Amino acid sequence: MQPYRPSPSPARRTVLRGSLAASAAVSLGARPAPAQARSGRPRAAWGVQTGDVTSSSGLVWVRSDRPARMVVETSATESFRRPRRWEGPLLGPDTDCTGTTALRGLPPGTQIHYRVTLADPDDPRRTGEPVYGTFRTAPARRRDGVRFLWSGDIAGQGWGINPDIGGFRAYEEMRRLDPDFFLCSGDTVYADGPLLPSVTLPDGRVWRNLMTEEKAKVAETLDEYRGVFRYNLLDHNVRAFNAQVPSIVQWDDHEVRNNWYPGQILDDPRYGEKDVDVLAARAGRAFGEYFPVRAPSAGRIHRVVRHGPLLDVFVLDMRTYRNANSPGRQADDTTGILGTEQLAWLKRELARSRAVWKVLAADMPLGLVVPDGAVDFEAVAQGDPGVPLGRELQIAELLRFIKHRRITGTLWLTADVHYTSAQHYLPERAAFQDFAPFWEFVSGPLAAGGFPANALDGTFGPERVFVRAPQRANVSPMESPQYFGEVDIDGDSGELTVRLRAEGGTVLFSQVLRPGRVGQ
Structure with a gap:
């Protein structure tokens, strides 16, 4: 197609x-002047x-x-x-x-x-x-179809708005595709990633960043977090995209600080405020101020956005309710990465959904091993391909629920790892087998550094069907293309096509999924 x-x-x-x-x-970079000083x-x-x-x-x-x-x-x-x-x-x-x-x-x-x-x-x-x-607006009739894009990871790893290359160019490519909406899968900003005015690349070229006061240090105060969220809006591509394409936005770690979890006390000399809960509250307030999201005052990011009879988008928050990062070897873990209340909410909403397709918008991948230091792990997988342990227990519970309730049409979309890939999960390959087959698609970064592919954890039987990733860490957007994904649901057949795209217009990988099946 x-x-x-x-x-x-x-x-x-x-x-x-x-x-x-x-x-x-x-x-x-300018802040609003006091009202009384202006005319x-x-x-x-x-x-x-x-x-x-x-x-x-x-x-x-x-x-x-x-x-x-x-x-x-x-x-x-x-x-x-x-x-x-x-x-x-x-x-x-x-x-x-x-x-x-x-x-x-x-x-x-x-x-x-x-x-x-x-x-x-x-x-x-x-x-x-x-x-x-x-x-x-979303269609009321199934035959009208739905098409949307997703990605994440914006202005990270030292790569901000570079006027020399036209700023965040991938946004203009996405705008021209004219999707129904854009799912922003987290790391919408890098509050912990200060920029330098210029960076010399390995080949001798110079990357030049547009600078603001707030992007010159890590964000700690509410005003600094606000300035970080304001920074991306300085890009003309972002503003033009926002005026044409509605978004569904979630967050991950870099809105606050890399790999954060509730209750964490920082050992980082860059921060005068060491209590992550204080930082997260300030960042969450700025997030709610700078994106069109519902009930930001309640601090709740997880929600269902119903996009007509073909699609429900389940926006997950895998950051706010998680337990502490650890080696992930616990034999009993009820908190996990979603928390008990969010897991109960997700089960309930999945069971009542009547949409043909149910997208689980995750801010972190399931079967990719994402380390946090030498011994701890940041996402779900912890590198042990055996039976579920740690946060894997909660995901196993969710996957078992989906199978036994015969909930069809689920697929997982995420960003986070700064490359693009497709993983198919099959119980016959897995240590834990009480689930129906499903797909997980990864796309990003949208405007940040690229990184090599992560290892797979065999607990849920993933097979990497496709991957495109750089060979070294933190490859600049001038050296490696940025990535975003496209989902196209045909209104007549109900078939869902996923395309993994690279900046420049290339479709790297395409997969067609058929509706009405417990597993694909």
Whole structure:
């Protein structure tokens, strides 16, 4: 099956021009000045975003350069005749002048055009230039099909926005594919990864980073975390992509600090604040402020986003509820990587799902061995191919549940390891065999360093069907392509096609899965 490569429609080109025009005035790295020191009208120079779009709802995000009232208007056409008006929150210092407005009662399977206007809270007649965006609501009919992209790992390992190569170029490639949505699989920022102004590559070329104050050190304060999340929005590719493609966003470790877990006390001289729980609370608040996600004040990232009759996306949080990283040899482990409450929630939601396909959006892989130091492990697998131990026990429980409840159409998508691969899990190859076969697909980084492939753990019987990875650690985006994945669900047959893509347009690997089977 050939990949679908549409060009932007005239309406989307208009949205793109409007978004870029509004965001061209971004002052790189600048923080908002105190409101009393400024004059003029509020500006939305960081663009707009939409998130968690369903068949009837969605979230619209914006940031102002000063306190302002957020107003959203939606329309079925880009002319905005008879627009529907949504009055949003007052944006102020408590949220770093960011805000999200929930849109409800939208028509399914429809291209929604929207514009966000910022109004002076003291004089609503004083408004800034509107910023435009568009998105498609999920279809109500199965035959309409669904197509989305996924990846993660953005601005990591010292590789930030490089103006010499056009910034985060993979975002422009993804925008041109015009997907229904983008699943961002974690490591949305690297709060623990300071940038240098320039880095000399092995071949003598020089990588040049766009610098801001917050990206020059590890983030510790709330303002520093906010600055890290703000950094990626300085890239014109990111802003144009956000104006056209809605996202489903989850987090992993680098939003806070590498390989963190609850209760951890740091032994890292870069940090004055050693309590990871304090850092995670600050990072979580900034995450909720800078992405269009629901209920950020509750600190909850795991959720189900229902995208019509063909697809439910189960967004997992494998960071907040986990136990401490360890050698992973416990014979009894109820906390695991999901925590007991999240595991119960996931079982319940999987059992009640009626979607043809159920994507388990994991911020970490299952069968890839991801070490944390010399003896501890960061993900699920711990390198012992025998019976489940440690965090593997919880995943075994989940896989057994899926099999015995005859839940069909599950597949796992992740990023994290900074290469792209496809693993097929088969009980006949496994030490633990009470599960149905399934696939796990890995894609990334989107704008970070590339790394060699991780070893496989045989507990759940994975076979690496495809892999593309560099041969050395932390290969820059100038030396190795970035990666993202594509999922295309055909509305007539229900067949799901996964494509692993490389920056530059190449489809590296393709796999077709058929619906209605307990295992593939």
